Every structure is written in C-alpha cells, then in structure tokens.
Amino acid sequence: MRSLRTTLPGLVLAGLILVTIVVTGAVPRGVTVAQVKYRGGGDWYANPTALPNLLTALRARTEIEVAERPATVSLDDEELFLYPIIHMTGHGRVTFAPDEAVNLRSYLERGGFLWADDNYGMDQYFRAEIQKVLPDDPLVELPHDHDIYHSFYDFTSGLPKIHEHDGGPPHGYGIYHDGRLVVFYSFNTDIGDGMEDSEVHNDPPEKREAALRMGVNILVYALTH
C-alpha cells in the first residue's frame, strides 16, 4: 500500500508525459532524461558523453525504452515537466533563481526526480541551492541497503568510488519529500566522469562499468519509485 502511494505520483507523471508525447509528438520516443541548464556560471554541460552512454546502457541492459540522447532543460522552462528524471552536474557555481526554485519544487512534488552529480566543485553551491527548493527536507545520507543501490545491480557498499578528488569515501545523499525520494546527490565520486567515453579520462574498464551500473540503478530506481 505504501509503495503504491509513493509510486502513484510517479505513475501520474508518467501518464501525463505519455499523453503529452502522444498529443504533441514533441518529445522523442521513450523515456528522456534531461540535463539541467542551471545558472550561476558553473559548467552545466560538463561530461557531455556521460548521459548518452548511460541511456545506451539503460536501453541495452533493461527493457526500458529510452531516448537516444538526453534533452536540455532550464529550471524555469515549462518543458521541465515533460521529463521524469533530470540530471545536473558541473564543477562550479550553481544558482537557482526564485522562480526556478519554485518550479523545481513543483516538479519534484509532482513526481519528478533530480539526480545531481558533483563533478568536483559543485558541492557547496548545490547544497545551498537545493535547500532553497526544499527548505524543510534535509539532505540525508542513504544507507547501503537503500533500494537505489539494489534496484538493478547490487552495490552492497553503497555508491562506488569512481574518481579521486579530495580523498575519502563517496557519499550518496537523498532528499525525501512526502515519503518519496525526490533528489539523489552523488558526492565525492564523480560518476559522470566514469560514464564518459573511455578515452576521455582513461579510467580502468571496471571503474567505467561501475559508474554505468550505478547510473542504471539510479534511473531504474527513479522510474520505478
């Protein structure tokens, strides 16, 4: 019953998206993940091959029909509500204008899901800005038995460590709103770097695979919860 209740907003949103797709034909066929084009000066467009690779992996490994390329969306854009999952990354400053914060909150409350991946340097800004969006909901570290680490692949030790920046283990944080995980924040691992084309960072294959698997887990979790 609880899962039905928590899944319901997602199903409603998915229904709306399907209707919109059928009516407008404006969005590519299949689930589309959108890259958030935020303000503040940070390189929102970082890791350009990461999401396409993740979508390819998701399509190949699961039964989920996904678009070939991610979309790009601003937070004040009405099209935000067309995408069940949005993703943001970057190295630097992030700013949510008040209307963007309101729009994003509305999106999250209506079943949307935000995956923020710190590409090194985004942490302090993201924390401050997301606090504006959901001031009453804290960013909490998710335990290793959380569904997001087991939705498709098993990550018994939680988030995998992909890239080294300041040392220390990676952390997976989340924000719950009305009993539903609406934001997942991967910190101190740089999953996005790991999902990029292999020649970009020359990561070992196992690291790249771990990054893609975690990405698949996050998307599968977001689409099924």
Added chain:
Amino acid sequence: MTAINAEHGHHELIRRIAATGRRWRRRAALAGLLRVASIALAVIAVTLVLDALVGLPPGVRVPLALAIVLFVIVGLARAVARPLLARIDPVRIAARIDEHHPELGELLESSAELWDKRGKGRHGYSIELIDALISKTVAEAADVDFASGERTREGRRLAWVSAVLIVAAVLGIAALGPRVGPAFERLLNPFAAASVPEVVITVEPGDATIIAGDDLPIVAAIEGPAVGPPVLRFEHEGEAPLERAMTAIAADGPDAAGDGAGAPGDSAARARYHATLADVRSDVVYSVRSGEVESDRYTVGVIERPFVTGIKLDYRFPSYSGLLPRTVEENNGDITALVGTLVRVTVNASKPLEKADLVFESGTHVPLARLGASSFTGDVRVRESTTYAIEILDADQLRNDAPPSYSIVAVKDEYPIVAIVEPGKDMEVPRGMTLPLIISAIDDYGVSKLAIRYSIEGLATEGVFEIGGQGDAVQRDVVKETVWDLAETAILPGTILVYFAEVTDNDSVSGPKTSRSESYLLRFPSMAELYSEITGEQEDMLQDLDDLVGDQEELREEFEEIEEDLKSDPEIDWQDEERVEAALDRQEELVEEVSSMADRMSDLTEKMSDSDRVALDALEKTEEITRLLDEIATKEMRELIERIRQAMSEISPEQVSQAMQEMEISQDDYMRRLEQTLNLLRRAKAEQQLTDIANRADELARQQEKLAEQAQKAPSGEQCESMSKEQQKLSEMAEQLRKDLEKAIEEMSKVDREAAEEMRKALEEMDASELAEKMEKARQKLTEQKPGEAGPMCQSAASDLRALFTRLSTCSGGMACSIQQRDREATLRAIDELLGVSCEQEEIVTSVEERSRIPRDEIVELVAKEADLAESMSSIADRMFDTSKDSFTIDPSVYRAFGLVNMYMSRAAARIAAGGSSAGAREAREALGRVNGLVVSLLTANQSNSRSQSGSALDQLMQQLKQMAQDQSDLSNMTEQLKQQLEQLGMGAQLERQLAEMKGRQERILEEARRLAKEFGDRREILGRLDDTVGEIEKTLEEMDRSGASQETVDRQKRILSRLLDAQRSLRRRDYTRERRSRTGDEYIRSDPPGLPDDLTRASQELREDLLRAMQRDYPSEYRDLIRAYFEGLSSDIESGESEGVEQ
C-alpha cells in the same frame, strides 16, 4: 283651413296625445314596481329580523313566505303589468291633459272626440266646425308640453315612502350581520326546522396579510349557545390542516369566560377566544369551529421582508501592488484589502428593491446604484479598518431585518526587509577586488529598488552601488546576485569600508518605504597589517613548535632511560608499568598537540589564500608545513604506543624491549620531523618577511613614481599641500620598511646567513642612497609649493625604492636557487655514500649467506664491519639532515628509512655474533634491500628537486590558466554562433575568414597548453587533466578543418573549457586543502550510514489526500478554513508526537 290641413292637424294632435299616453303608462308601471318592491322588501326584512331574532317557526314562516310571494306576483301584475298592457284611449288621455292644462280648456278632449264624428253627421256637428276646432286646438296646444303636468305630489310621496322602506329594510338586514344568511336560507326554505337561537362566529382578523416571521393572533367572538371552546382550524400552504383549541380571553355573556359552554337557547351569550400562530412563514387558510358551526374560511397571505441573497466583492488593488483584480462571490461581505484598494460591492436581494444603502460604522450612508430590479452596486475605497452593513428597502417599504455587520480590514503595506546573505559577515577585501554579493529583499507588495550604500571610514565620501530596479514586474521576494567591483569604491589599503543594502518598496499610495540591512565591514588590510597578522601567527606557531621540540626531547630521554633500566633489570614491576604508561600518555599528548598545530597551520593557509596579496609560493610552503605536521602525527607512532602498552600488559620484557627499540627509531624520526618542520617554519617565515618587504618596496616605488609624475605635471602651487601630505605618508612607510627590513635580516640570519648578508647589503645601499633624505627634501619642496623642484627628488626616491625591490627580489629568488643547489649536492653526496655502504653490505651478505659455519675471527670482523656500516648510515643521515633540514627537498620519511636500515644492521650484527649465520644473513639482506631502496628514493627526490618550480612560477601558471580559460570561453561562444550561421547561410567567404581566425585562436591555446603541459608535466597533482586537454584541442582543430563548426566541435570546446576550469580549481584548491588528488578513485573502507528515520519515508500523503478530498467539497470558505486548520493540527500533533517519541 282646408280639409287636408285639419286632417293633418288632427293626426298631429293624436300622435302627441298617444305619445303622452305611453309615457304615462310607463310611469305608472314604474311606480307600481316601486310600491311592490318596497313593500315586499320591507316585509322580507321584517320577516328576516323576526326569524333571526326569535326564530320563526315554519308555521309562521310558510304563510309569510307565501304571502310575500303572492303579494309580489299580484302586485307586479296589477301595478306593473296592467298599466303597461292597457289600451291607450286618446279621448281620455286628452281629457287628462286638459285637466293638467286649464288654458286648453276642453279643446283636446273635444278635438279627439269630434274627429270621429266628422263627416258622419250623426250629431250634427259640421265638418267646418270640427276642422275649425281642430285648427284651434292645434294652434293652442302647439307650445304646450302635454306630459309636464303629470309629476304630482302623490308620485313624490310614493317615491319617498318607497325609499324609506327600502332603506329601513336594508339597514335591518345589515344589522343582522352574519345571521342574515341563515335567516335568509330559512326564509327560502320555510319548511326547515327552526334552529333557534343561532350560533354566530365572528373571526378577526379575517382575511389579512402579515410579514413573514410575524405572529398571527386570531380572535373569535362566539354568539349563541356555547358548546365548549372553539377550535382554530388552519392550513399552511401545501401542508395538512391542523387544529388548535382557542383560549378564552374575555366575555360579553355570563358564561363566556368559563369553558365556553352556555345554556342551550341562551341566545344572548357571547364569548371571545384567541389563538396565535407563531412565526408564520407561508400563506395560511383558517377558520373557527364551535360545535357544529364553523366560521367562514379566511386567508392570511404572508409577505417576505427583503433580505440580501448574495454579495459579490470585486477587488481592484492599487496598481503598484501588482495584485490582479479578484472577485469574491462567497456571499461574505467581509473585506480585507490593502489600503487604497477599490472594492465594488454588488448586492442581490430576495425581491425587487426600492433602494439599497451601505451604512458604515460612522453612520455614513452610501446609496448603491441600481443594477436590476433586485440588485444594486457601489464602490468602497479601503482607507481604514471599520465595519459596514447593507440596508435594503423593498417596494412595500419593508427593510431587511437586522442586517449583519461586515468588517473592513485595511491592510497596511509593510516595510520591506533586506539582508545581505553573502558574505553576511565582516571580512577582508577578497581576491580580485570583487565581492560576490547575494542580497535577499522581501516586501509584501513588491520591491522597486535595491542598492548597496557604503562609506569609507575616515573619509567623507559615501557611495551607492546600484543593483538595479526591478522593472515593471512586481517582485516580492528578490534574491539578487551580483559582483561588486570594489575598485570603484576607491577603498585603499589600510581603510575600512562600511556597507549595507538598502531596499525601497513600490508603495505608490502611502509613499515608497525604505529599509536597510545590517551593516558590514570590509577591511582592506594594509601591507603592514597583513604582514603583521601572518607573521604574528607564524611567530606563535614557531614558539609552540619550539616548546614541542623541547618536550619531545625530554620525552625521548625519558624513553632512553626506561629502556636502559629495562635492560639492566628485565623484570617489569608495577613502578615500571606506571613510568612507561606516563611516558606513553605524554607521547600521545604530544602527538595530539602536533595534530592540533597542523589544524592551525591549515587555518592559516586558508586565511592566506583568501588574499591576493599572499603569493602562491608562500601558500605552497605553508601547505607543505601543514602536510609535514600531519605526517608527524603518524599512524605508526600511535600503533607503536599501543604495541608497548600491549607488551607491558602481557609482561613480556622481550616484546617491550623490541617495541622500545622501534619507539626509539620512531622518536628519532619524530624529532627530525619536528625539527625540520620548525626549521621550515622559520625559513618560511623569514622568506615571507623578505617577500613582504620586497612587495612593499615595490608598492612604495609605484606610489612614489606616481607622486613624482603628479609633481612634475602639476602647475606651480597647485595641489602641493595634498602631495606634501602624500609624500609625508610615503616617508613614514619607507621608514617603517627600513625597520622591518632590519628585523627581517635578524630573522634571516638564523636560517640563511648568505641571504641575510644579501639583505644587509640591500639595506646598506638603501641607506647610502639617502632615500629618507630625498623623500624629506621632496616633502619640503612640496610644502614650499615648488612641485617642479620636488619632482626629480621624488623620481630619485622612486628609483631607489625600485632598486631596493629588485635587490630583495633577487635575494629571494637566489635563496630558492641556492637551497635547491645545496640540497641537490647534499643528496648526491648521500647517494654516493649509500652506494658505498650498499656494496659493503652486499659483501657481508655474501660472506654470511654462502657459509654454514663462520670462523670465530671472521665473525668478529663481520660484526665490526656491520657496526661500522650502521654508524655510517647514522652519519650520512645526520649530515643530510643538517644540510637540508630547512627545505622541502628531502622527505622526512627518508630518515625513518635510515633508522630502519640501522636497526636491521644492528640486528644482523647481533645474529652473526651469536653464530646464527642464516638469521644474520636474513637481517643483513633486509638491511641491504632497504639501503638500495633509500638510494632509489633519494635519486627520485633529487630528480624532482632539479625540475621543481618556484612558487612565483605557480602564480604565473594561475594567470596563464585564467587567460586560457577566458580565451577558450570566447572561442566557444564564437563557434556556437558560427555553427548557427553555417546552418542558415552555408559557408561563404566571410564565414571562411572567421573560421580561419578562430582556428588561429584555438591553435594559440593549443600551443600554450602544450607549453604548460611540458613545463609542469611532473606536477600532475596540481594540474589535474591539463595534459589530456592538449589531445582534446588537437581533435578540435581536426574537426574544425573537417567540418568547420559542428555540434561536436562545440561540445568538445566546452569540454576543454571544463578542464581548464578544473585545472585552475585544482591549482587553487591545493593551496588550502590537505590531500587533493585527481585520479581514478581508490577503494575505501566505509561505514554504512544509519538507517533512515521512519517518518522520512512514510508519506504524510494520507493526511494530505484526506485534506485535498475534503477541500474539493463545495463547503463555504469559513468551513474550508476550519477543515484546513483541523488537518494542520492533526499533522502537527503527529509530528510532535514523533519527536517526543524520538526524545524518549
């Protein structure tokens, strides 16, 4: 007269006589009718009265009725019908006319009678006579009205009598009232039995109209024999009839006030009863029944008072508020609105109205304008809080009953609130003289203007940094991010800028209101302050570190004593345990102190990194010292302490001895690290002082040059006073600089005598140049208003200062070079010596390994040789440490490696001496391996040292990276634009030129990246992925050659920019973070975060859904508010309950 004329005259007479006869006949019939009718009516009236009063028996009523009928029939026949039917006799009528008109004599009668005899001759009248008579009669009667004499006195009397009779009869009947009906019925039906006396019920108010909601009092007067209290029967419209007993209220008869019963036949009884129908809301039909007798049925109609059925409020808010017009149709007249709001009140009433008014608390009536028969409207301007009511009046002049009072709440526009969110604290002027600001302003109806106001302490000038108006769009909650270029504020080093945010709202009704945020200080530290602050902190740390070294030295001696005591007496008693435990505790404390010092050093590094004025090389050194301090508090030391404790608890002298031995090595290493750190800190401080003084000299030279230029350009006498003051200030700064240089020389002499000597020479040159005198003379000339003469002196002073700067900078650079050279030489020498040791150690290993038994004399030789080698290792280590203890070239861990080699050599010697060739060989080989490892480490360190860059080079690198990022950003934008143009227009000559230019720019960036990658190739930990960027740029250029500007090119250029930014951040971050690396992630052992609280994952959705469901119902707004409050209460109860549960 001729016969014809007579005949005509006769006929005329006869016609007139006949007409008169007919008229008289009608009169007679009418009179008869009058007589019969009046008499009959009188008789009937008398009969009715008698019957009503006394109740005539049928025996009387029947004859009377027959008599009346007979009289009427006969009377009508005789008095009416007979006159009308009687034949008209002209002779008789003529005779009657003659009677009424004596002047005619008997002419008419004669003429009428004689005409028939004309020509018959029977009586002898001649025709001529008759014609003459007729002619005469015609002539005489020509002007006579034959009928005029008929109105006699008898006729008038008849009329009077008839009238009196009729009136009397009518009055008599009317006096009977309701009893006339039954009496008349009995008269018509004379054979009916007598019901004497009759019960008569008189009901008030009879048919009537009342106002809805009023009470209806009904009074019944009963006349006649009483049969008990009457019953009121009533029936509301559409409802079943009801009955209610009436109550006696008064009595006209003797028994009426009692139970209403009277003696039968007591016709004089009369009683009054009443009953009240309360709150009558619909039409009602009622009657009163007494016994078998029921009154007539009466109808009381109900009319409604008018009432207000609907109120619609149309709000039109002041335009500045930006609020959209709003219509409230909830039939609630309460108004809550911003002052200045115009509210249109539209009233609908239950029925057509004559007028409607708004009546305010003050008594003011505002008439509303008619919209329709039952709707009115009017405007209310909200100015103050008050109340009003709506009074309406309908066409029946009825007002609405107790109209309710509605409130008007005038909401005032509040003052705006503004806060500086970032930085939100006092701070120093940040890098780049730009201050990122985040300002939050809130106003209930919109912010119109936001600005930063500032003033510089000690200066009269105030300034405004306009952050901009908010445009036409109303913004109530504004978060403005901007960057404040502090260069525009004219803030100078050594001054403090006070600033606050000021916000103005858009209230155009009461006038704009302004609020201010808290004030913050922005301190621009002078060179001297910065110098003082940093060196002060460094001084403290030096002192603390010095104390720490002393403490550690004492502790080492304590450990040595303990070890000696344990060697002499291996038995571990309680006192030994206590002593060792105390020493270990102290060692732990010292480790903690070092760790704490590392934190302080880290804080200092961060503080220094906040300012542009601290060079990156100084930051790098401070960071290196922090790292050293971090490493001093080694995990090995902690583990060793634990091992000693463990051995003590197991009372194992052998293990204790072994652990103490290792502790000794660790403490040597520890001491060396502390001493090295202390020396490094001293050197860093001295170098920092030198750099600061050099920089201050540079700044002074720059200011002095500027003043010289001003003095040379200034016309005579003008601005001299201010220039003189400026010169005075520069003189004082130069004097302070000299004093600080003297102190710095003293400090430097403790760490680097050569550098101190160089600095001393610089000071001597400064004195020899007579800088102070030149500056003083320039000041005097300026005071004397002779800028032309002051100019050359200023210029000369500036040159001296520039020379000082050059000398000190050279000294600083030379120090770095000489240290590198010295360390390189020391390392090479150590490597050389270690290689010798390695060869000799290898010989020992070979000698021992190949033989199962070694002769005694050879053993002595081998042991002595191994002991010599161990001694050599210590000497090499001490020499190297003494040489490079104040540099970063040799990692302190190297000295621990020396210690370990020494230990294994000692063990090898001991094993060989004990005759254990295999064990000795094992220890000797271990020592050999470690010696060789040491050689490799020193070789690597030496190579790194030879390629290492100075700190100033890092500053340059940062600038270059910034420039490259900026260029790449511009280029990316250009590529994006070019791509769009290519898609629209295709490649043309102009776009081709543009593409070529862009390629040129990309190539320049490539060259620069290649150069940096080559130059800093071994500093990957600093640059991160810069070397990969070179490959990206090459691919970009290939793409530009191939396809001009494609999406791939744009994406790749963005990636290049990301990497350049990453490299910058990497370079900066390493300044104040302890362990920054950019590489593939390591695996970490990590603890599982605690589970999520239940309330986090449990949806509060159930309540929300219930709330939403409830709110969807069409309840009145007040009720919806209550529902919302109820659910909020439930929600907060749950939350508080949960929090209590957690606390328990």
